[in-house]
Amino acid sequence: MSRAKKLQPKEQPIEGKRAGASHPSLRDETRAIFRAAVLRAAEDVFAEKGYHGARIQDIAARARIAVGTVYNYFKEKDEILDALLREQGEQISRAFMPRADDPADFESRFRTRVLRLFAFMQEHRTFFSVAAQHGVFDPEHAEEVMKSGARRNMPGQLEELLREGAELGVLRKDNPQRLVRFLGGAMRATLMGALRDDATDLRDEGMFVIDMFLRGARATKPNAPRKTRSSA
Amino acid sequence: MSRAKKLQPKEQPIEGKRAGASHPSLRDETRAIFRAAVLRAAEDVFAEKGYHGARIQDIAARARIAVGTVYNYFKEKDEILDALLREQGEQISRAFMPRADDPADFESRFRTRVLRLFAFMQEHRTFFSVAAQHGVFDPEHAEEVMKSGARRNMPGQLEELLREGAELGVLRKDNPQRLVRFLGGAMRATLMGALRDDATDLRDEGMFVIDMFLRGARATKPNAPRKTRSSA
Amino acid sequence: MSRAKKLQPKEQPIEGKRAGASHPSLRDETRAIFRAAVLRAAEDVFAEKGYHGARIQDIAARARIAVGTVYNYFKEKDEILDALLREQGEQISRAFMPRADDPADFESRFRTRVLRLFAFMQEHRTFFSVAAQHGVFDPEHAEEVMKSGARRNMPGQLEELLREGAELGVLRKDNPQRLVRFLGGAMRATLMGALRDDATDLRDEGMFVIDMFLRGARATKPNAPRKTRSSA
Amino acid sequence: MSRAKKLQPKEQPIEGKRAGASHPSLRDETRAIFRAAVLRAAEDVFAEKGYHGARIQDIAARARIAVGTVYNYFKEKDEILDALLREQGEQISRAFMPRADDPADFESRFRTRVLRLFAFMQEHRTFFSVAAQHGVFDPEHAEEVMKSGARRNMPGQLEELLREGAELGVLRKDNPQRLVRFLGGAMRATLMGALRDDATDLRDEGMFVIDMFLRGARATKPNAPRKTRSSA
DNA sequence: CATGAATGAGGCTTCATTCAT
DNA sequence: GATGAATGAAGCCTCATTCAT
Numbered sequence: 022m023s024r025a026k027k028l029q030p031k032e033q034p035i036e037g038k039r040a041g042a043s044h045p046s047l048r049d050e051t052r053a054i055f056r057a058a059v060l061r062a063a064e065d066v067f068a069e070k071g072y073h074g075a076r077i078q079d080i081a082a083r084a085r086i087a088v089g090t091v092y093n094y095f096k097e098k099d100e101i102l103d104a105l106l107r108e109q110g111e112q113i114s115r116a117f118m119p120r121a122d123d124p125a126d127f128e129s130r131f132r133t134r135v136l137r138l139f140a141f142m143q144e145h146r147t148f149f150s151v152a153a154q155h156g157v158f159d160p161e162h163a164e165e166v167m168k169s170g171a172r173r174n175m176p177g178q179l180e181e182l183l184r185e186g187a188e189l190g191v192l193r194k195d196n197p198q199r200l201v202r203f204l205g206g207a208m209r210a211t212l213m214g215a216l217r218d219d220a221t222d223l224r225d226e227g228m229f230v231i232d233m234f235l236r237g238a239r240a241t242k243p244n245a246p247r248k249t250r251s252s253a
Numbered sequence: 254m255s256r257a258k259k260l261q262p263k264e265q266p267i268e269g270k271r272a273g274a275s276h277p278s279l280r281d282e283t284r285a286i287f288r289a290a291v292l293r294a295a296e297d298v299f300a301e302k303g304y305h306g307a308r309i310q311d312i313a314a315r316a317r318i319a320v321g322t323v324y325n326y327f328k329e330k331d332e333i334l335d336a337l338l339r340e341q342g343e344q345i346s347r348a349f350m351p352r353a354d355d356p357a358d359f360e361s362r363f364r365t366r367v368l369r370l371f372a373f374m375q376e377h378r379t380f381f382s383v384a385a386q387h388g389v390f391d392p393e394h395a396e397e398v399m400k401s402g403a404r405r406n407m408p409g410q411l412e413e414l415l416r417e418g419a420e421l422g423v424l425r426k427d428n429p430q431r432l433v434r435f436l437g438g439a440m441r442a443t444l445m446g447a448l449r450d451d452a453t454d455l456r457d458e459g460m461f462v463i464d465m466f467l468r469g470a471r472a473t474k475p476n477a478p479r480k481t482r483s484s485a
Numbered sequence: 486m487s488r489a490k491k492l493q494p495k496e497q498p499i500e501g502k503r504a505g506a507s508h509p510s511l512r513d514e515t516r517a518i519f520r521a522a523v524l525r526a527a528e529d530v531f532a533e534k535g536y537h538g539a540r541i542q543d544i545a546a547r548a549r550i551a552v553g554t555v556y557n558y559f560k561e562k563d564e565i566l567d568a569l570l571r572e573q574g575e576q577i578s579r580a581f582m583p584r585a586d587d588p589a590d591f592e593s594r595f596r597t598r599v600l601r602l603f604a605f606m607q608e609h610r611t612f613f614s615v616a617a618q619h620g621v622f623d624p625e626h627a628e629e630v631m632k633s634g635a636r637r638n639m640p641g642q643l644e645e646l647l648r649e650g651a652e653l654g655v656l657r658k659d660n661p662q663r664l665v666r667f668l669g670g671a672m673r674a675t676l677m678g679a680l681r682d683d684a685t686d687l688r689d690e691g692m693f694v695i696d697m698f699l700r701g702a703r704a705t706k707p708n709a710p711r712k713t714r715s716s717a
Numbered sequence: 718m719s720r721a722k723k724l725q726p727k728e729q730p731i732e733g734k735r736a737g738a739s740h741p742s743l744r745d746e747t748r749a750i751f752r753a754a755v756l757r758a759a760e761d762v763f764a765e766k767g768y769h770g771a772r773i774q775d776i777a778a779r780a781r782i783a784v785g786t787v788y789n790y791f792k793e794k795d796e797i798l799d800a801l802l803r804e805q806g807e808q809i810s811r812a813f814m815p816r817a818d819d820p821a822d823f824e825s826r827f828r829t830r831v832l833r834l835f836a837f838m839q840e841h842r843t844f845f846s847v848a849a850q851h852g853v854f855d856p857e858h859a860e861e862v863m864k865s866g867a868r869r870n871m872p873g874q875l876e877e878l879l880r881e882g883a884e885l886g887v888l889r890k891d892n893p894q895r896l897v898r899f900l901g902g903a904m905r906a907t908l909m910g911a912l913r914d915d916a917t918d919l920r921d922e923g924m925f926v927i928d929m930f931l932r933g934a935r936a937t938k939p940n941a942p943r944k945t946r947s948s949a
Numbered sequence: 950c951a952t953g954a955a956t957g958a959g960g961c962t963t964c965a966t967t968c969a970t
Numbered sequence: 971g972a973t974g975a976a977t978g979a980a981g982c983c984t985c986a987t988t989c990a991t
Contacts, residue, residue, distance in 0.1 A: 055950095055951095073305040076984085076985060076986080077985075077986060077987085078953095078986095081953090086951075086952085087951055087952040087953055088952080088954090088986090088987090089950095089951065089952055089953065089987090090950080090951055090952070090953095092986095092988080093950065093951075097986075098985095098986065159442070159445065160446065161445075161446060161449055195461070198446070199458070199461055202439075202442045202443050203439045203442065203461075203462065203465055204439075205442050206438040206440070206441050206443065206445075207434075207436075207438045207442075209438050209441075209442065210390070210391070210434045210435065210437050210438020210439075210441065211431070211435060211438065213393075213434075213438075214391070214392070214430070214434045226431070229427070229431055229435075230435065232469075233435055233469035233470060234465075236468055236469040236470075236471075237464075237465035237467075237468040237469030238465060238468075238469075239468075280975095283975085284975090287975090287976095308959090308960065308961085309960075309961065309962085310960085318976075318977085319976060319977040319978060320961090320977080320978065321962090321964080321975095321979095322976055322977070322978095324961095324962065324963080325975065325976075328962095329961080329962080330960095330961070330962090512953090512954095515954085519954090519955095537769040540980090540981065540982085541981075541982065541983080542982095550955075551955060551956040552956080552957065552982090552983085553954095553955065553956055553957060553983085553984080553985080554954075554955055554956070556982095556983065556984080557955075560983095561982080561983080562981095562982070562983090622906070623906070623909065623910070625910060625913055659925070663907070663922070663925055666903075666906045666907050666910045667903045667906065667907060667929055668903075669906050670902040670903045670904070670905050670906020670907065670909075671898075671899045671902045671906075672902070673902050673905075673906065674855070674898045674902020674903075674905065675895070675902065677855065677857075677898075677902075678855070678856070678857060678894070678898045681857055693891070693895055693899075696933075697899055697930075697933035697934060698929075698933060699933075700932050700934075700935075701928075701930060701931075701932040701933030701934075702932075702933075703932075747971090748971095751971095751972095772964060773964075773966085774964075774974095777974090782972075782973085783972060783973040783974055784965090784966090784974060784975090785966090785967080785968080785971095785972065785975095786972055786973070788965095788966070788967080789971065789972075793965075793966080794964095794965065794966090
C-alpha cells in the first residue's frame with residue numbers, strides 16, 4: 022500500500038466501541054456514519070483527482086461536512102487513504118473469500134471466485150480506480166496491509182488458491198507469487214481499461230481473463246487426476 | 254482598473270539547433286548534456302519519491318545544477334515528467350520494434366521481441382518504476398503519448414503484433430485490445446514485483462510471462478488435436 | 486502521456502451573504518472586518534513601496550494576520566489592488582457626487598463639489614498616493630473600472646458636470662474629455678505635490694486649482710457681461 | 718524620479734572619454750553606440766510592460782545584444798531607468814530651453830516654448846509614456862534628477878519661466894511651484910490621454926492646454942504694462 | 950463534536966546578476 | 971568586450987492542519 026508518508030507505528034486508533042459493550046451506542050453509530058461518509062467522499066475525490074490532487078476541503082465538501090470534522094475521524098490525510106484501502110480492501114478480500122456453495126472442482130471454484138471478484142469490481146468501480154493505483158492487486162502490497170491491521174487481503178488469498186491448484190496438479194507448479202503477480206496484473210489492467218468506458222461489462226472481461234489465465238497456467242501433464250479439494 | 258498583471262506570452266526562446274546545420278553545434282551538444290542530466294536525475298528522484306514527492310530542488314541537486322538551470326530546459330515540472338515518459342517511452346518502443354534478424358515464425362518472433370523488452374527493462378529499472386506508474390503499459394495511454402509528439406509507443410506495437418498473430422491463426426481471434434491489456438498488465442505487474450528485489454532476473458520472469466501468455470492466447474485449432482489440456 | 490497536472494477550476498467558495506438575509510450575519514461582519522483590514526494594510530504598503538515592491542507578506546504583517554489569510558479574501562495579489570482601487574474609487578466618486586444642499590448656481594456647485602473632493606483627499610492621503618499612480622484621475626481608466634463592477638467613477642461624473650457647464654453656457658464648449666483630462670491632471674499633480682509634505686492644506690490647493698480651472702475654462706460670452714474678471 | 722531602489726551615492730561612472738582626449742576614440746564611439754542601443758530598447762520595453770514587467774532579457778533582445786552586454790554598460794537594471802530618465806529628460810529640457818529666435822513678448826514666448834515641448838513629445842511618444850510614469854513632469858522630481866547628474870530639467874525651467882511671467886505682471890503672483898504643478902499635471906494628463914490613440918495631434922492638444930493655462934493664470938489686474946522680457 | 954477561518958511551512962517559478970568561454 | 975547559460979535568492983500561492991467558537 023503506497024503509504025504517502027513513511028510508516029510509523031501509529032497508535033491503534035481505538036474504534037469507538039469499547040470491549041464489553043454489547044452493542045454500539047448511539048454515539049458510536051453516529052461516529053460510524055460520519056466516518057463512512059468521509060471515506061465515501063474520499064473515494065470519489067481520490068478517484069477523480071488522485072491522492073495528491075485531492076484536497077481535504079474537496080473531500081469535506083463532497084461529504085457535506087466541515088473540514089475540521091474530517092480531522093475528528095482521521096488524524097491526517099494519509100490516514101484516510103490508508104483506511105480506505107484497508108477497509109475496502111477487506112471487502113474485496115471478503116468478496117473473494119471461499120463460500121460454502123462454491124463448486125468443489127478446482128477450476129470451477131477458481132472461475133466462480135474470480136468472477137465474483139469481477140462482479141464486485143463492477144459494483145465498486147469508483148473505489149477500484151483508486152485501489153488499483155495503490156497496489157491492491159500487488160502481492161507485495163499485502164504485507165503492508167497486514168501491518169496496517171487488515172486481517173485478510175485478496176492477493177494473499179489468491180496465492181493460497183493458486184498454491185492449492187498447484188498441489189492439486191491442476192496448475193503448473195511454478196512459484197505462486199509469479200502466478201499471483203501475473204493474474205493480478207492482468208486483472209488490474211483489464212479493470213483499468215474497462216473503467217475508462219462505463220459501458221464495458223466487467224464480468225465479461227472477467228471471463229476472458231479467467232480463461233486466458235487458466236489456459237496459461239494449467240499444468241501440462243496431468244500428473245495427478247485429482248481435481249477436487251482434498252483438504253481444507 | 255489598472256490591472257497590474259498583464260500576462261503576455263513571452264517570446265519563445267529559440268530552440269537549439271538551427272535548420273541547415275549539418276551536425277549539432279557545440280552549444281547544442283552542451284544543451285543536450287544538461288537536458289539529459291536533468292532527465293536522469295528526475296528519473297531517480299521520481300522513482301524514489303514519486304512525482305509529487307519530488308521537488309525541483311531535489312532534481313537539481315541530484316543533477317548537480319542550480320534550480321534555475323532546470324528551468325532553462327523545461328518550462329515546468331510537469332514537462333520533465335512528460336519528456337521522461339515520452340522520450341524513454343520511445344526507447345522502449347524502439348526496443349520492442351521488429352528487427353531484421355527476428356525469427357520468421359510468429360511465436361518465436363513474439364518471444365524474441367517480448368524478451369528483448371524484458372531485457373531492456375532489466376537495464377532501465379529505475380525508469381520503469383516511474384513509467385509503470387504513469388501508464389506506459391496502458392494502451393489507453395498510447396493516444397496521449399502520440400499527441401505529445403511521440404512517434405511510436407509500445408502498446409500500439411504490441412497490438413499490431415497480436416493482431417498479426419491472430420490473422421496468422423496462431424493466436425485466438427479476440428479483441429486485440431483485450432489481449433494487449435492482459436499482457437501489458439501481466440508484464441507491468443511482473444516488472445513491479447521484480448523491481449522490489451534487485452536480484453530477480455527479469456529475463457527469466459519474461460520467459461515465464463511469455464509462456465503463460467502464449468499458452469493462454471494460442472488459438473485452439475479445432476482441427477489440430479488439443480495440445481495441452483482438458484477441461485471440465 | 487499522463488499529464489500530472491489536471492487543472493480543473495476548483496469549485497467556487499460560496500460568497501458570504503446569502504440572498505434573503507435581511508442584515509449581515511456575524512460571519513459576514515467578521516469577513517468584512519478582515520477584508521477591510523487587508524485593504525487598509527495593502528493601502529499603506531502599496532503607498533510605501535509601490536505595488537511591485539509590496540510583498541504579500543508585508544501586507545499580512547501590517548494587517549497582523551497570516552499570509553494565508555490574505556488569500557481567504559483575495560484570490561491573488563492583483564485582486565487586492567483592484568479591490569482597493571475599485572472600492573476606494575467608489576468612495577471618491579461618492580464624495581464627488583452631487584448633494585441635495587449643493588448650490589444651484591453652476592460655478593458655486595462646481596466649486597463645492599471639487600472642494601469636497603479635495604477635502605476627501607485630505608483625509609485619505611495614503612490611498613491617493615496609490616490611486617494616483619493607478620489612474621483614478623484618468624478618464625480612460627474609467628471604462629476599466631466600470632467593467633470591474635464599479636457603479637460610478639469620478640472622471641465620469643466630472644465629465645458630466647463639465648458637460649453640463651458647457652450646456653449652461655458657463656464653460657467653453659470644448660471636448661469635455663479634454664477638460665476632464667486637464668482638470669484631472671492638474672488635480673492629480675497638485676495632490677501628489679502636496680502629499681510630499683504632510684503640512685500642506687489640500688483644501689487650499691483645491692481652491693487654487695478650481696480658480697485656475699474656472700478662469701481657464703469659462704466661456705467668453707460676448708453677450709453677457711464678464712462676471713469676475715477682465716482679460717487681455 | 719521614482720528610483721526603484723534607494724538612492725545610494727553611486728560612484729560616478731567614468732564615461733569613456735578621459736579628460737584631455739580631444740575627440741572620442743573609436744572605442745568610445747563603439748561604447749556610445751551600444752549604450753544608446755540599450756537605452757532605446759529599454760525605452761520601448763519599459764513603455765510596453767512597465768519597469769517591473771520589463772526583463773533585462775527583453776531589453777537585450779530588443780537591442781539585439783546579449784544579456785551580459787547590457788551589464789557592460791549599466792551596473793543594474795535600475796541604472797538603465799535612471800539613465801533613460803536623466804538623459805532623455807535633458808532632451809526635453811533642451812527642447813524647452815529658450816532659443817534665440819523665441820518671441821520677445823512673454824505670452825508668445827510661453828506659447829512658443831510650451832508648444833515646442835508638445836511637438837517634441839509628439840516625436841517621442843514612446844519615451845514619454847515611460848517618463849510620465851516616472852515623474853518627469855513633477856517639480857519634486859527635479860531635485861532627484863539634479864542629484865543624478867542632470868544639468869537641467871524641464872520643471873525647473875518651467876518654474877523659471879512662470880516666475881518671470883509673474884514678475885512681468887503677466888501672470889498672477891502665486892507660488893510658482895503651484896503653477897508648475899498645475900501646468901505639469903495638465904500637460905501630463907493630456908499627453909497620456911493622447912498616447913492612447915496614436916491619431917491625436919499633440920500640438921493641437923498643446924494649444925488647448927496653453928490656452929486654458931494662460932487664461933487661468935493670467936494676472937487679473939494688469940498692474941504692470943510690461944510684457945516683454947526685461948532681463949535675461 | 951461540528952464548524953470553517955486562520956495559520957504558515959513549503960513548493961514552484963521568475964529573473965536580476967554573474968561568469969566562463 | 972560580447973555572449974548567453976548558470977545561478978539562487980525571493981515572491982506568490984496552496985493546502986494540510988489547528989483552534990476558537
